[in-house]
Structures are given as C-alpha cells and as structure tokens.
Amino acid sequence: MYAGMKDIPQYDISTMSAPYTVEKYLEAIKEAENAGYSVIIIDSLSHAWAGEGGLLDKQGKIADSGRGNSYTAWRQVTPLHNQLIEKMLTSPCHIIATMRTKVDYVVEADSKGKQVPKKIGLAPIQREGMDYEFTVVFDIDLNHNAQVSKDRTASFDGQIFKPGEETGSTLKAWLDTGSDDIGAEKPITIKPKTAPKEKKADREQLINILKDITLQGLGFKPEELAPWLKRILEREDISGFDSMSDTELITAVNTAQTELKNRE
Numbered sequence: 001m002y003a004g005m006k007d008i009p010q011y012d013i014s015t016m017s018a019p020y021t022v023e024k025y026l027e028a029i030k031e032a033e034n035a036g037y038s039v040i041i042i043d044s045l046s047h048a049w050a051g052e053g054g055l056l057d058k059q060g061k062i063a064d065s066g067r068g069n070s071y072t073a074w075r076q077v078t079p080l081h082n083q084l085i086e087k088m089l090t091s092p093c094h095i096i097a098t099m100r101t102k103v104d105y106v107v108e109a110d111s112k113g114k115q116v117p118k119k120i121g122l123a124p125i126q127r128e129g130m131d132y133e134f135t136v137v138f139d140i141d142l143n144h145n146a147q148v149s150k151d152r153t154a155s156f157d158g159q160i161f162k163p164g165e166e167t168g169s170t171l172k173a174w175l176d177t178g179s180d181d182i183g184a185e186k187p188i189t190i191k192p193k194t195a196p197k198e199k200k201a202d203r204e205q206l207i208n209i210l211k212d213i214t215l216q217g218l219g220f221k222p223e224e225l226a227p228w229l230k231r232i233l234e235r236e237d238i239s240g241f242d243s244m245s246d247t248e249l250i251t252a253v254n255t256a257q258t259e260l261k262n263r264e
Contacts, residue, residue, distance in 0.1 A: 016028060022084050027205070045097040070258075085133055102124075
C-alpha cells in the first residue's frame with residue numbers, strides 16, 4: 001500500500017485476502033520464486049497465525065467440530081506451521097516479514113510456588129519462537145523508531161534509529177561479505193542455520209524451558225516426557241532432545257505452554 005509514495009521505491013504487489021491460510025502464503029512465496037524475485041516482503045505474517053483462516057482459527061474450528069479437543073487439534077495445525085517456516089528458511093529469496101505485537105506474558109512460580117503469569121513486555125503476534133528463524137529482528141515503535149532485539153549481523157547492536165535506505169544498504173553489505181564469523185570481514189553465506197554458537201545457546205534455552213514447563217508446570221514424570229513428545233510431534237523415533245530439530249523444540253515448548261494455560 002506504500003508503493004508510489006514519496007521516497008518509496010517502486011515494487012510489485014501480490015494482494016492476499018481472507019481467509020489467510022498457510023497454503024496461500026506458501027503459494028505466494030512459490031510464485032515469487034518462480035517469477036525470479038530476489039526479495040519478498042510479507043506484510044504481515046501475523047495474519048497466518050491470528051487472522052481469519054489463520055492457524056489459530058483453524059485450530060479452534062477443528063476443536064469445535066468434534067474432530068478433536070483443543071489439544072489434539074494442534075496435531076493437524078502444527079505441521080502447517082512447520083511447512084511455512086521451512087518454506088521461508090529454504091527459499092532462495094531474501095524474506096522480510098512484518099508482525100504485529102501484543103503484550104507478552106510468561107508463566108513462572110511465585111513466592112508460594114504457584115504458577116502465575118508475569119508481564120514481560122511486547123511479543124510478535126505469531127506462534128512463539130518465530131523470531132528465532134530470522135537473521136535480524138527489529139522492534140519498531142509508534143514513532144517508527146527501531147531497536148534490534150536479535151541481530152546475527154552485529155550491525156545494529158545498541159542503536160535506536162528510523163529504518164531507511166541506509167538500513168537496507170547495511171544489510172546488503174553484510175550479505176555480500178559472506179563471512180562464517182558474524183561481524184568479521186570475511187565472506188559469509190546467509191543460511192537460516194548460521195551462527196552455530198548462537199543456535200546452541202538457543203537450543204539450550206529451549207530445552208530448559210521445555211523441562212521446566214513439562215516436569216514442573218505440568219507435573220510430568222521423566223518417563224512420560226518421551227511418549228508425550230512422540231505424540232505431539234508425530235514421530236516415533238524421538239530418543240531425546242538431541243534427536244529433535246530446533247523447529248520441533250519450539251513446537252514442543254508452544255504446545256506445553258498452551259496445555260499449561262488450559263489447566264489454569
């Protein structure tokens with residue numbers, strides 16, 4: 001909707017209307033790839049989650065239809081979410097996505113040991129963990145000021161600024177350097193699974209969160225965890241956390257949090 005405005009370069013638009021199904025997003029990305037575009041802007045990715053026809057809508061309708069309850073309905077919805085993530089990660093195009101925000105809460109133990117929600121700030125309206133999949137994440141306020149909340153390029157740390165042409169030039173320069181070390185002046189190939197040290201830290205954090213929610217919040221016994229993971233991920237070959245992908249860890253954390261909230 002901004003095409004043609006002052007200081008905004010021309011670009012092509014593919015309009016999407018409700019229902020905002022994952023299938024529509026997948027098809028739009030595929031069409032852009034086939035047309036030879038090098039950059040895709042998804043505005044916004046929140047609709048695929050919380051919009052009409054989005055994954056939350058689909059999950060609710062499955063539960064209401066009697067084909068499953070609110071928990072088992074995720075077995076049909078989660079694979080679609082994973083398909084969208086994989087499509088974005090494996091696309092030959094650079095993908096920029098916008099997401100709306102909401103007040104975010106975490107569930108933690110109070111002084112009496114009771115699990116209670118605590119407000120921790122703002123979070124994107126998407127399935128929890130979606131920001132793990134991006135190279136750079138900017139939080140932009142109502143005055144268009146941007147502050148980075150995740151930056152594998154180390155180009156924007158500690159800065160508050162209005163994004164503009166220079167922002168794009170900085171990202172392009174980093175992409176063109178092609179270095180295996182973030183911030184180094186050596187070539188790097190941008191792939192979703194770069195920066196192994198950061199990924200390792202992310203995995204450790206996810207595993208710890210998953211253990212806390214399932215073993216403490218949900219009261220699982222250790223021997224009950226593996227069967228639960230096999231059921232929600234629909235994989236019988238899961239032998240432990242090391243056998244799970246990052247996407248599966250995020251899915252497990254999201255499912256555990258949903259189940260915990262449903263018990264409150």
